Amino acid sequence: MSTPDLEEWRRLDPRIMLMDPVRSGGRLVLPLVIAAIGIGRGDGLPGVLLGIVVLVVAAVAGVVPWATTRWRIGDGRLVWRRRFIGQRLVTVSLDRVRSVDLEATLFHRVLGLAKVDIGTGVDDERITLDSLAAADALALRTWLLERSRTGAPAAPQVQAVPAPAPQRELLAELDWSWVRFAPFSLGRLAVVAAALGVLAQLGDDIGVDLEGVVQGTYDEVVRLGILLVVVLLVVGGTVGWVLIACAGYVLQWGELVVAREGGAVHVSAGLLTTRSTTVEEARVRGVELVEPVLMRLVRGAELNALSTGVGKGGTTKVLPPCPLEVAEQVGDRLLGVGGAFATTLLRHGPAARRRRHVRGLVPTVLAAVVVAVLAGSGVLTGWWPWLVVLALPALGAWLAEASYRHLGHRLTPGHLVVGGGLLDRRRTVLERDGIIGWVLTQTVFQRRVGLATLVATTAAGRESVRVLDLPLADATALALDATPEMVLPFVA
Template sequence: MIPSPGDGWSRLSPRKLLLDPVKAIGQAFVPVVVALVGISQSDGGFGWVLLPIAVVAPLLFGALPWLTTHYRLTDTQVQVRSGILSRNTSTAPLDRVRSVDLEASLLHRVLGLQKVEIGTGVDDDRITLDALAAADARALRTTLLRRREPPTTGPVEVADAPVDGEVAVPPPSAPPAVELARIDWSWLRFAPFSLGRLVLLAGALGVLSQFGNDLPIWNEETARSAWEWIIQFALVTVVLVLAAGALAIWLVVSVAGYVVQWWRFLLVREHGSLHLTSGLFTTRSITVEKAKVRGVEMTEPVLMRLVGGAELSTLATGVEDGVTQVLPPCPRDVAIGVGETVLEHRGPLTAPLVEHGRLARRRAWFRQLREAVFLVVVAAVAAWWFDVSWWWVGAGGVALLLLAAAVGESSYRHLGHALTGDHLVAGSGQLARVRTVLETDGIIGWVVSQTWWQRRIGLADLVATTAAGNERVLVHDVRLEVAVALADAATPGLVREFLVEPAEAG
């Protein structure tokens, strides 16, 4: 049971005595094996004496956190005390609690435990309780979030004691949770079109290559015989088979990763917060206070747009990283619906954007073509140095320039801005289309910057500074007079001095 306000210090769950030693042994397994192998090959005779120490030490150090960690809930604070030689006490005022996140790895779930992380929104430091019994963790989360809610304003009527024949009216209960979205397994069709898991696949191939270099099959004779075997068949057939195999592997990896990450996904609104749960092996329970959400960001990767998919994240203050993905890859209509519900305003995610004109298009093309020309020059120098056929350089250069032109046009088409009611909307992205929506109440300042090239053609970058998300929303390559007018319309009076004509200022 969680401690009630005013109770004394409590320990974490006794099952932590099983959790931490297993984790400690897992972390120390490789170093201990290496040390024992080295000792066994030495001339000393004390190797087997160290074996009990190598086993007992992780168990002992794994048990120390349970012995030295206590926590309690007072009328005003949640407090955690830990440490042996250096005692550390962490506190969080109950009215400053902004998030209570729950997480459970596979080992946690086997033991019926959960890790609780309490955030106050002041900095990235969080109060962590690892581990509480699952029921106690959920009860603590509910208690902290409810005590964080402001009291009901206005007079409160106190019911008199019921008289004979009358029924006492119970106090009003908390509003029920409102479901915003839950997993729909038809969304699996979007998994192969999200390239985020290519990083994991590339890492696995890198590890495999490290071990593969040491295998005896990789030598010149083997490579030559393998190539001779391949050229016996049609090269196109070999390429098609390899492409089909790579596609099959990617389908398995992407779909499996989607299932593992978003298993039993549920997004609800309760206790004045957005609450997200998901995960197959490691379950996550993330809380984002609704009052701290200042906007949303909808991302449509280039491949996902082909099948009408999108992703949605919230921009909030007082949460780790500021950007929290609240929807998996899903239909664009679902992302728009949930985003409008979070914003409590319709239009920002679908409103047409103001185009930035031909000068902005020219700069978008120029940026991409400049990088492509640089790569072509590098390739030409390398071809001259290594005496490579210039035909390959020419073909590659033409393909690279065409790709750069396509990316430049794509980045311009994604560019734009709008002001819809109380929300600033900024469009950006090169291949992926990104629409960022920020409440104008969340804007704390403006930055107008111009490079030398931008000054020559009258363009500027307008940055809305905020405490939410990545702490800035960029409107790129907009005409200077439009940038200043947009800032003044979004936050009247904040940039008024920049609108004063020189003659009036004199």
């Protein structure tokens, strides 16, 4: 890629005309199935006409992006333009480039292409180049990130002598034994529920007698016995969930590699669709260790990097569900310190504990009273309402105690460590240099017991780290100790 090539308007790779028709056809599969069913009923277009429409749409989908999209680098800017009926022009200053992510679906990989997603940390300032040759995409990413970090010339230059490759440090790579943690992460349940909803809708569209299916299922349950059916459903559901969760984990995180190279952290993963995310180390202000409630049973955790101007909401997934020890080690290496997750957090005292229990018990006790009234008046019958009456307050007390156990903080020489979470246990480690302000708040109920919520504002991650239910004097002291030059002028 030479200077004249990039200063002139460039097209996407012509191989996109082979890929886009296939992708468009994939999106049309479900509508086509429904339309074909309609044709079979005599409600739709003739089959020949439908086939012609599909072929035309697929052909146009392949030609239009290549014919209408241009991009160039010049005058310190990256410009993307699309002219189709109207015109759309996006310009990004090269100095503002914060992230350059690469993605390659199975179609991309077969054709030797990649999608380049260039961001500035502002949602409406993004440029997507889909698709470039894989080698050109990699070279463009390397040069853009290097220029944003060091201020390189306005366009890449061809070097007579290749520069030495930067030293690469491997932080983590996928161990296939980690797949055992997949069933304990419930994030894919929403996908399964959505798929079931689509199937139910499709069944209604094709005229399946759902009422008859339900009645037939009920008759079969009565014939076999409810207990046996419940056991079969539990076993079948568990096996099905394990298979779905493990398959999704392998497809999403297969070939995972986390490495440090050239002043940046690279995370690449994906068995069929590969995604490569690059985060400059200078922009990593902290990490977040998440232990979902079920994953704690098998000592598993996930790791996120908190960065400025990159990732989704400033958060980049570094490690999927994996052993807790691995997540802690990689987190320490990203931070450049040791023992950030092993440090013992300071508890917030009995007042904070009582507040957690009050907040946990009040709604559950009120719900238990409502159920008891309904059971006593005969609206709810049987023994199960009274079991709910006993279980709800116990559940509230358990959740409140778990919330308090997760609560805590610690100030180290270089970082603020904050613990929290209700069901999921979270530990956030934020660089003290990354704190740009403090917000101290007290609700009416907090003031009555002398507690406060201290919020450390930052440009990284979700832009704030909350220390909940901290004694007021301790909250002021924590802010003063963490950033004395910032807080001292405001302390009497």
